[in-house]
Amino acid sequence: MAKDVLPDAAAQKTEPEKARDRRAFWSNLAGILLRRREASIIVVAILLVVYFQVSNQNFFTQANIRTISQFAAATAIISAGEVMLLICGEIDLSVGMVFAFAPFIMYFTYQAGLPIWIGIIFGLLASAVVGLFNGLVTVLLKVPSFITTLGTLFLIEGLNLTISNGFPVLAPVVGAFNQVFGNSPWSEIIWAIAIAIVMQVVLSFTKWGLHTVATGGNLLGASETGVNVNRVKIGNFMLCSVFGGFAGILEGFRITSIDPLAGGTNIMFMAVAGAVIGGTSLMGGLGTIVGAFLGVLVLSILFDGFTLLGVSAFTFDIILGAAILIAMILNVRLQLLREAGRQ
Amino acid sequence: MIEPQEVPDVIRAEHIVKSYGAVKALRDINMHLVKGEVLGLVGDNGAGKSTLIKILTGFVQPDDGKIFVNGEEVKLRSVTYARSLGIETVYQDLALVNELTVYHNMFLKREVLLKPFPLLNNRVMREQAHEYLKKIGVNIQSVDTEVAKLSGGQRQAIAIARAVYSNAKILLLDEPLAAMGAKEGALILDLIRGLKAAGEVSIIMIAHNYGQVFEICDRVNLLQHGTITLDKRIVDTALDELNELVMREYRIAATSSQ
Numbered sequence: 001m002a003k004d005v006l007p008d009a010a011a012q013k014t015e016p017e018k019a020r021d022r023r024a025f026w027s028n029l030a031g032i033l034l035r036r037r038e039a040s041i042i043v044v045a046i047l048l049v050v051y052f053q054v055s056n057q058n059f060f061t062q063a064n065i066r067t068i069s070q071f072a073a074a075t076a077i078i079s080a081g082e083v084m085l086l087i088c089g090e091i092d093l094s095v096g097m098v099f100a101f102a103p104f105i106m107y108f109t110y111q112a113g114l115p116i117w118i119g120i121i122f123g124l125l126a127s128a129v130v131g132l133f134n135g136l137v138t139v140l141l142k143v144p145s146f147i148t149t150l151g152t153l154f155l156i157e158g159l160n161l162t163i164s165n166g167f168p169v170l171a172p173v174v175g176a177f178n179q180v181f182g183n184s185p186w187s188e189i190i191w192a193i194a195i196a197i198v199m200q201v202v203l204s205f206t207k208w209g210l211h212t213v214a215t216g217g218n219l220l221g222a223s224e225t226g227v228n229v230n231r232v233k234i235g236n237f238m239l240c241s242v243f244g245g246f247a248g249i250l251e252g253f254r255i256t257s258i259d260p261l262a263g264g265t266n267i268m269f270m271a272v273a274g275a276v277i278g279g280t281s282l283m284g285g286l287g288t289i290v291g292a293f294l295g296v297l298v299l300s301i302l303f304d305g306f307t308l309l310g311v312s313a314f315t316f317d318i319i320l321g322a323a324i325l326i327a328m329i330l331n332v333r334l335q336l337l338r339e340a341g342r343q
Numbered sequence: 344m345i346e347p348q349e350v351p352d353v354i355r356a357e358h359i360v361k362s363y364g365a366v367k368a369l370r371d372i373n374m375h376l377v378k379g380e381v382l383g384l385v386g387d388n389g390a391g392k393s394t395l396i397k398i399l400t401g402f403v404q405p406d407d408g409k410i411f412v413n414g415e416e417v418k419l420r421s422v423t424y425a426r427s428l429g430i431e432t433v434y435q436d437l438a439l440v441n442e443l444t445v446y447h448n449m450f451l452k453r454e455v456l457l458k459p460f461p462l463l464n465n466r467v468m469r470e471q472a473h474e475y476l477k478k479i480g481v482n483i484q485s486v487d488t489e490v491a492k493l494s495g496g497q498r499q500a501i502a503i504a505r506a507v508y509s510n511a512k513i514l515l516l517d518e519p520l521a522a523m524g525a526k527e528g529a530l531i532l533d534l535i536r537g538l539k540a541a542g543e544v545s546i547i548m549i550a551h552n553y554g555q556v557f558e559i560c561d562r563v564n565l566l567q568h569g570t571i572t573l574d575k576r577i578v579d580t581a582l583d584e585l586n587e588l589v590m591r592e593y594r595i596a597a598t599s600s601q
Contacts, residue, residue: 119561205462214440214451222436226423226452251499 011016037279041294045301059308066175066185069129070254071189072300074099074263077247077293079278080199081240088229088236088274089216089284092134095244097156097262101107101172102127102245103252104163119172122182128238130156135234145237152251153265154189165184171252183248191250192293194314195243200289212236216284244268272321274299276321277327299323351377351414353513353545354399354430359408361394362452365416368394370409376513381539381546382575383556385585386566387592392549395566396515399547400432401425417559429512435521437502441491445483446472448490449505475508476501496527500534507544514538516548518556532559553585567592 023169027307052059078095106123110116134152137261138145171178182188188301201208214222215229223229242264278295299320306316352375359372368552369391372511376382386392386484397403399410403418409416419425435555436501439448450474451493457464472486482501483493490498499519506514519535536559556563557577565573565588573580573588 005466177347201462207461207463207467210443210447210451210454213442215441217440218436221436221440222451223437224422224432224434224436226426228386285440 005062008256010089017177021269023204030264038288040289040293041278041291041298045294048298048301048305049178052308053303056305056308057340059305064304064308068297068300068304069186069189072296073192074247074251075267075270075274075300076293077195077243077250078240078267079274079296080195080289081236081243082268082271083275083278083287083292084199084203084236085145085240086211086272086280086282086310087284087287088212088233089219089332090129090138090233090237091149091272091282092237092240092244093146093149093265094130094134094152094156095149095240096263096265096268097153097160097269098127098130098241098244099248099251100160100258101130102248103258103262104160104169106249107169107172109260116172116174116177123249124242124245125238127241131238131241132220132234132240136235138237139230139233143243157264160260164258166260168259171258171332178253178256182253183256186251188250190253191246196289196293203289208235213285218285228268229327256301270299271296276324284320295327349450351378352411353413355411355414356399357411359395359398359405361391361398361403361405367569367583369398369405371437372569372571374564374571374574376545377481377562378545378549379542381535381559383560383563384547384549384566385553385556385563387417387549387589390566391569392566393517396547396549399425399513400430400515403468404434426509429510429520430515431506431509431511432511432515433499433502433506433517433519435517439490439498439502439506442489444487444489445476445493445501446486448501448563449475449486449508451470452506453509470586476504479507480536481534494527495523496530499523499527499531499565503531503534503538507538513545515548516546518549518551520550520552528555535559553582557582565589 005080020080049060058064078099082092082095102123104123105126106116106119109119115121130152134145134149137143137148137151180187182191203212211222211229211232213228214225219229240268247267248263251262272287274296275287275292276282276295277298278286278288278291278293285321303316306319311319351495352593355375357373359369360367366500367495372391372395376384384395386393394403398405398419401422401424404418404420410419411417412430417428419428425457441450443451446469450468453465455464455471456462464475467524469486476483481497481504482503483497493501498569503514503516503519516535523531532555535546535548538546539559548556548560560577562576563585564571565578565585567588573585575584
């Protein structure tokens with residue numbers, strides 16, 4: 001009896017089963033997009049590119065792609081450091097000021113008659129010192145990093161204006177060196193991509209990355225296990241500052257001018273926004289460098305696309321604000337969905 | 344109070360005193376742990392169980408008293424030092440990182456590297472974690488699972504497995520069965536039973552549920568007001584005796600508060 005019934009039942013079920021397959025397909029796709037945040041950002045980026053290309057034939061040209069790459073590169077480099085900090089549960093607001101600080105240190109070293117590469121090393125060392133200071137104050141004196149780096153933000157800004165007397169200077173011209181460090185059209189984005197790849201490897205495949213996630217994911221637990229959480233935090237503060245300084249040096253060579261007002265809070269917030277859009281949690285423990293890179297890229301495509309369309313800068317800020325809010329709300333909702341999926 | 348020592352004590356504490364300001368958390372603790380046994384530590388909230396565990400794990404230093412590990416007097420001045428002597432603690436918060444996989448949690452701070460590169464050898468860590476968990480009977484779908492996706496019992500099992508895998512000789516378990524259903528609890532009891540059978544580790548287990556103590560422990564210590572008021576082998580005592588002692592404490596507390 002049962003054997004007779006079974007094939008019939010199977011035949012009858014084909015329609016609902018097809019529907020179920022379709023649903024399974026969509027839920028699988030949704031699952032991939034849920035799990036791999038990078039995938040959903042790539043989808044957004046492609047949609048934006050298609051939209052802007054349809055709206056304006058000049059969008060997908062070599063010249064414009066170069067513009068986007070130059071706009072994105074410095075921010076992407078900063079976001080790589082910012083993600084490491086956000087993952088271990090901290091933030092650096094001062095990095096945009098270090099962006100202007102490091103090239104001045106490089107400039108003064110060069111003016112003092114030392115070779116330019118020593119200047120770059122000094123610039124990066126000075127950035128590292130700022131990061132070390134941020135880290136020590138945050139970790140040892142237990143000041144929340146938001147406040148610590150808010151302090152150093154103004155401190156370094158004032159320092160930049162003081163040492164420069166408020167005027168920009170011309171970047172040193174040393175031929176091939178300039179080309180490698182930002183002046184050649186594609187040099188900055190190549191640096192940004194290289195840094196993103198290296199930092200993603202560091203995050204995913206080294207002890208340092210593992211300890212960074214552990215520190216942000218469970219601070220007490222990680223220290224009970226023996227992870228030196230203070231060292232991890234201070235190290236990432238230094239890393240973030242050094243990337244900020246390096247991005248500033250590249251930018252200085254690219255635009256051939258070193259400006260005490262370069263970078264600032266704008267580039268720092270863009271880097272944080274890119275990281276957040278790219279799936280980094282402000283609570284710590286979660287995030288990827290690649291995601292932040294894509295997040296910055298999406299922001300740059302938006303900015304460039306709207307500029308080509310003639311949308312005013314005012315409108316752009318409204319759109320940027322909305323994009324960050326939507327990304328954050330999605331982040332929180334997706335997190336809840338994921339947690340619900342665990343039960 | 345000197346007992347015939349057929350089996351050596353892996354840990355022995357004598358006259359341990361610890362005060363926090365005016366509060367005497369531990370008055371005069373004398374306790375010992377025999378190799379391979381499971382010792383249940385029970386007592387009311389505030390009786391001093393956690394302080395005692397923190398002293399044995401090197402997290403807190405006693406004001407007075409002596410501690411011997413494998414017969415040698417030691418000063419447990421830090422968690423790292425206690426760990427180097429083979430003392431591992433599984434805290435109630437478990438010290439697991441939700442965002443990391445099971446095998447990364449198992450190997451946190453003991454990472455295997457892909458020498459000569461400074462990269463993680465995930466393949467080896469994954470295999471070893473998988474094999475070890477299988478050996479001690481911890482069932483999880485995959486060691487690639489994020490810890491956040493595991494149940495309370497599984498998380499506890501991973502935390503214990505990690506401690507034992509790191510060559511713990513003396514394992515301190517802080518309420519391993521707290522906030523756990525019967526089925527989950529049975530899983531952990533099985534795990535502890537397995538460790539006992541293997542005979543490699545000696546265990547001190549803080550517990551609230553006397554039933555579970557009688558289920559798994561060889562010996563029980565009752566801690567009341569900073570001293571150990573009962574030290575008996577499970578076969579020599581009964582639930583009633585423990586209950587009676589605790590009830591007497593409540594009665595005294597009730598009369599004194601009137």
